[in-house]
Amino acid sequence: MPERRRHSRRLYAAWYASGALMLLGMALWLYLMGAYERMPLPAALSLLMLVATLLSLSREDHSRLAAYLGLVCGYLLIAVELPRQEGLPALWVGLPPVLTLLLLPLGPAMLLNLTLTPIWLALLGNMELERDMLLGYLTLVVVAALVPWEQVRQHALLRATDPRDPECTAVGHDTLHEQLANEAERASLLGQPLAVMLIHLPQLEMAEEQFGPRARQALLNSLCQAVGRCCRDHDTLGREAETTFWLLLPDTTESGALFMQQRLAQALEQVNLMETGPVEARTRLYRPRMDESRQRFEQRLQADSQRLADG
Amino acid sequence: MQTKYKVGLLRVNLLVAALLLAVLAIATTTLTEALLLGLAASWLVVTALLLAFNHRRPAMVPWQLLPGLLLAALLWVNPERHVTWLWVWAVLLMLPQPRWILVLEALLAIATWWPLRDLLGVEQWVLSGLLLAALMLIGLSRALDLRSLRRNTLHRARLVPGLSLWPGNRLTHDLAVERARSHREGAHAELLLLHTSRHHCWALAHRLCRLTHRFEPCYRLDPHTLAVILITRTRGEADTRREALWHHLGTGGQGRAIALPALESLEAERQALRRQAGDLEVIGAPHDA
Numbered sequence: 001m002p003e004r005r006r007h008s009r010r011l012y013a014a015w016y017a018s019g020a021l022m023l024l025g026m027a028l029w030l031y032l033m034g035a036y037e038r039m040p041l042p043a044a045l046s047l048l049m050l051v052a053t054l055l056s057l058s059r060e061d062h063s064r065l066a067a068y069l070g071l072v073c074g075y076l077l078i079a080v081e082l083p084r085q086e087g088l089p090a091l092w093v094g095l096p097p098v099l100t101l102l103l104l105p106l107g108p109a110m111l112l113n114l115t116l117t118p119i120w121l122a123l124l125g126n127m128e129l130e131r132d133m134l135l136g137y138l139t140l141v142v143v144a145a146l147v148p149w150e151q152v153r154q155h156a157l158l159r160a161t162d163p164r165d166p167e168c169t170a171v172g173h174d175t176l177h178e179q180l181a182n183e184a185e186r187a188s189l190l191g192q193p194l195a196v197m198l199i200h201l202p203q204l205e206m207a208e209e210q211f212g213p214r215a216r217q218a219l220l221n222s223l224c225q226a227v228g229r230c231c232r233d234h235d236t237l238g239r240e241a242e243t244t245f246w247l248l249l250p251d252t253t254e255s256g257a258l259f260m261q262q263r264l265a266q267a268l269e270q271v272n273l274m275e276t277g278p279v280e281a282r283t284r285l286y287r288p289r290m291d292e293s294r295q296r297f298e299q300r301l302q303a304d305s306q307r308l309a310d311g
Numbered sequence: 312m313q314t315k316y317k318v319g320l321l322r323v324n325l326l327v328a329a330l331l332l333a334v335l336a337i338a339t340t341t342l343t344e345a346l347l348l349g350l351a352a353s354w355l356v357v358t359a360l361l362l363a364f365n366h367r368r369p370a371m372v373p374w375q376l377l378p379g380l381l382l383a384a385l386l387w388v389n390p391e392r393h394v395t396w397l398w399v400w401a402v403l404l405m406l407p408q409p410r411w412i413l414v415l416e417a418l419l420a421i422a423t424w425w426p427l428r429d430l431l432g433v434e435q436w437v438l439s440g441l442l443l444a445a446l447m448l449i450g451l452s453r454a455l456d457l458r459s460l461r462r463n464t465l466h467r468a469r470l471v472p473g474l475s476l477w478p479g480n481r482l483t484h485d486l487a488v489e490r491a492r493s494h495r496e497g498a499h500a501e502l503l504l505l506h507t508s509r510h511h512c513w514a515l516a517h518r519l520c521r522l523t524h525r526f527e528p529c530y531r532l533d534p535h536t537l538a539v540i541l542i543t544r545t546r547g548e549a550d551t552r553r554e555a556l557w558h559h560l561g562t563g564g565q566g567r568a569i570a571l572p573a574l575e576s577l578e579a580e581r582q583a584l585r586r587q588a589g590d591l592e593v594i595g596a597p598h599d600a
Contacts, residue, residue, distance in 0.1 A: 011452040015445065022441060088431060091439060094395035098402055102449045135338065136395050139331040144402045146328055146355075149321045151405060151457055156317055157364060160472035162464045178475075182526035189524070190498050190544055233488040251496050 009063060013056040016070055020049035023073070041080055045073045067103040074099045075116075079123055093120055093133065097141045106148040113141045165239040168220040169228075176238025176246060177298065183236075183250045184294040193287065195257035196301060197247040197264070199223070200282040200308040204243045211275040218273050223281065226267040231260070244305040257285050282308060318364045325359035343388050351381045365471040366478075367513060375408045379416045386423035390430060397424060397439070401446035405454045407461060413451070420447065470531060474520050479532035483577060489540050490571045498542055499549050500571045503556075504584050505537045507564035512537065515562060522559055535564075536581065546570075550593075557591055566591040 023046035030039045052069040055062040078096055097113045104112070121134060159166075163175040171179065180196070187194040201223060207215040227237045227247060236248040247264075249257055261283055268279045284304070288297045329352040336348035354377055361368075382403065385393045400420035404413060424443060428436045470476045477485075486502065493500035507515050516537055519529050523539055530538040541556075543549040553568055567584045573594055574580065580594075 012449075015449055015452075018445060022445070026438075088391070088394055088435075090392075091394045091397065091427075091431065091435075094398040095442065098398040098446060101402060102405075102446060102453070132338070135331070135335060139328070139335055140395055140399065142324065142328045142331055143355075144399055146321075146324060147402045147405045149324055151407075151453070153317060153321055153364075154407060154457060154461070157366070157472070158460060158464050158468060160364075161366065161468035161470070163467065163469065178525075182524075185524060186526040186542065190496060190542075192496060232492075234492045251492075 009056055012063065012066070013053050016049050016053040016056055016066060019070065019073065020046045020053060023049060023077075038081075042077065045077060048073050071100060071103050079119075090133065090136070093137055094140055096120060097137070098144055101144055101148055106145065106152055109148070110141070110145055113145075117141075167217070168239070169224045169237075170245060171236060171238040173239060173241075176236070176240060176248075179236050179238060180246070180248060180298060180301075181294060183248050184288065184297070187250060192251045193253050195249040195252040195254070195260075196286045197249060197257065197261060198240075198284045198286060198301065198305055198308065199245040199247060199264075200305075201243050201245070201280070202282065202311075203276050203280050207276050215273070215275040219276060219279060222268070222271045222273060222279050226264060226271065226279075230263040230267045240302070240305050241309055244309050246301065246305075254285075254287065257287070261285060284308070318362060322359045322362055325355050325362070329353070329355035329359070339392070341389070344385070344392070347381055347385050347388065351378075351385075354378070354381070366465070366468065367470065372409070372412075375406070375412055376415075378406075379403060379412070379419055383419040383423050387426070390423075390427055394427065394430070397427070397443065398446065401443065401450040404447055404450035405457075407454065407457050413454070417447065470516075474517070475525065475527075476516055476520055476529045476531060479530050479536075479538070482530045482532065482538055485528060485530075485540065486571065486574070486577065489542075490574075493542060493571060498544060499546050500540060500542050501549055501553075502569045502571060502574055502577075502580075503539050503541055503553065504532075504567045504569075504580060505539075505560070505562050505564065506535055506566070506584050506587075507537070507562050509534045511563060515560065518560060522556055532581065536584070540571075541568075546595075553591075553593070565589070567594070568592070569594040 023042045027039050027043040027046065030036075030042065048069055052066040052073075055069070056066040075096060078092060081092075096116065100109045100112050103109075117134075117137060121137065163171050165172040170176075183194055186192075201219060204216060204219055207219050223245065224237065227235075231237070231247070231249075234250060238246050238248070240246050247260075249260060252260065264283065265281070268281050271279050273279065286297075286301055286304070288294070292300075332348050332352040332355065336345045336352060339345050339348065382396060382399060385396060397420075400416065400423075403416055420443065424440055427439070431439065466478060466480050468478070470478060489500055505515065505519070512531070512534055516529060516531055519537060519539055523529065523541065527540055527542055532538055541549065541553065543552055549570075557566060565584055565587045567580060567587060568591070569580055
């Protein structure tokens with residue numbers, strides 16, 4: 001996922017850079033055409049776009065700021081150039097809302113588009129066209145917003161249906177709890193023992209602060225890989241909270257679970273990460289008590305996870 | 312909860328957009344434009360009605376083609392009036408759609424921009440072309456983000472949030488895991504395949520999830536075929552359970568139950584299911600059981 005973000009960030013940077021070039025080209029063109037009084041604006045805006053390019057390239061995430069800068073450039077250019085265009089105002093009035101929708105998330109974009117409506121129409125002021133233009137503009141804003149809406153829906157749907165945690169190969173919180181309920185039901189139906197191993201990675205919080213997201217990812221990956229190596233296919237590793245994981249061990253007796261705990265500790269001992277050193281993991285084993293309902297068992301696990309995470 | 316709310320808002324937005332397009336259709340003077348705008352409005356209304364928060368239907372190709380074609384037609388029929396819509400090409404590229412539709416839309420965008428030369432004058436024509444190209448690039452980059460996310464996620468995502476209904480491509484892996492597991496545990500596991508009409512399949516899938524235990528995952532193999540892995544203590548229990556399940560499901564199609572030790576090839580069983588004459592056939596384990 002970070003890979004993807006980096007990729008698209010570079011694309012945006014390229015986009016801002018080409019915007020800066022285009023504005024520079026425009027200034028040059030105006031200079032050659034002898035329209036000196038119109039030249040300073042595109043020249044100044046191209047500098048602004050240059051700043052946006054540098055911002056979007058920087059290590060920290062300034063993408064929102066860069067987007068606003070790009071937007072301001074677009075707006076100013078349109079606002080100054082449009083009233084004096086001999087061309088079609090109907091063409092140019094469509095540009096700002098689309099630019100907004102492309103650069104900003106849906107909510108702010110819609111807010112901005114609707115608030116700016118009177119400004120654009122006033123700038124393009126052409127009395128007899130006004131009503132048609134207003135209708136056209138509003139329709140454009142509403143129809144064009146449907147596409148980002150669909151993207152929002154798709155993202156939400158993927159988040160709601162993906163069983164995995166967004167950061168690693170363990171299953172996510174909701175799926176984990178569902179899986180625990182499933183395994184408890186299956187265990188009671190088939191009369192089999194169930195064990196749960198609680199795993200806490202105390203280094204995880206510090207890793208990001210001290211060494212950045214890559215160190216954190218390496219920690220997560222090494223846990224998931226170690227579990228993958230020493231567990232059976234039907235054991236489920238799930239992420240209960242930021243730093244705590246549950247490993248569901250169906251059909252496992254107390255001694256089997258102890259054996260698994262040892263193997264996992266050994267597997268993690270062998271890992272030595274570059275930044276954080278050996279992986280530190282605190283594990284504890286749990287089994288449902290006699291006459292303990294699934295809900296109570298789950299509550300006990302949750303409470304202990306919380307206590308472990310708090311130190 | 313929050314996601315349901317989002318779908319509701321999207322539906323409202325679709326209907327408002329359809330309404331505005333309908334008003335535009337009434338306001339236009341020529342019949343062709345009115346027809347095109349009316350068609351766009353009805354497309355939005357139908358989309359709003361079909362909208363649901365699950366992976367039930369992947370959008371069909373003609374359905375995805377329509378917005379692009381309508382936009383192009385509108386810009387060709389009366390560029391002077393509808394020229395505002397030229398910029399929508401950039402937004403349209405953001406939709407998740409097959410690569411060739413993206414290419415087609417880019418070509419259509421060029422084809423609708425080109426004739427504007429006389430209308431705009433060379434300077435503005437070039438400027439608008441450059442701007443449109445730049446905007447389309449942003450649109451494309453946002454589409455590619457979503458597309459890679461979908462490609463990485465869809466093969467493992469459930470079909471409905473919160474329901475244990477999975478895409479068919481997980482079944483082969485899950486069968487292998489379950490076969491080894493039930494063998495170790497000494498439980499009886501069998502695969503039940505159900506064939507039904509396309510129309511009933513979705514409702515049947517919901518009923519299947521409701522009537523089976525939570526730990527028994529259900530799969531949709533194709534628009535006609537569902538599968539579920541049933542787990543019981545003994546073979547005798549499996550028989551009674553399957554009978555009861557079959558009775559309550561009321562599939563109206565064929566069913567085929569295969570004990571996991573007897574299952575050799577999923578593909579062969581699916582074909583056998585399609586050719587099968589009887590209602591419910593049971594393929595038991597080989598004689599050792």
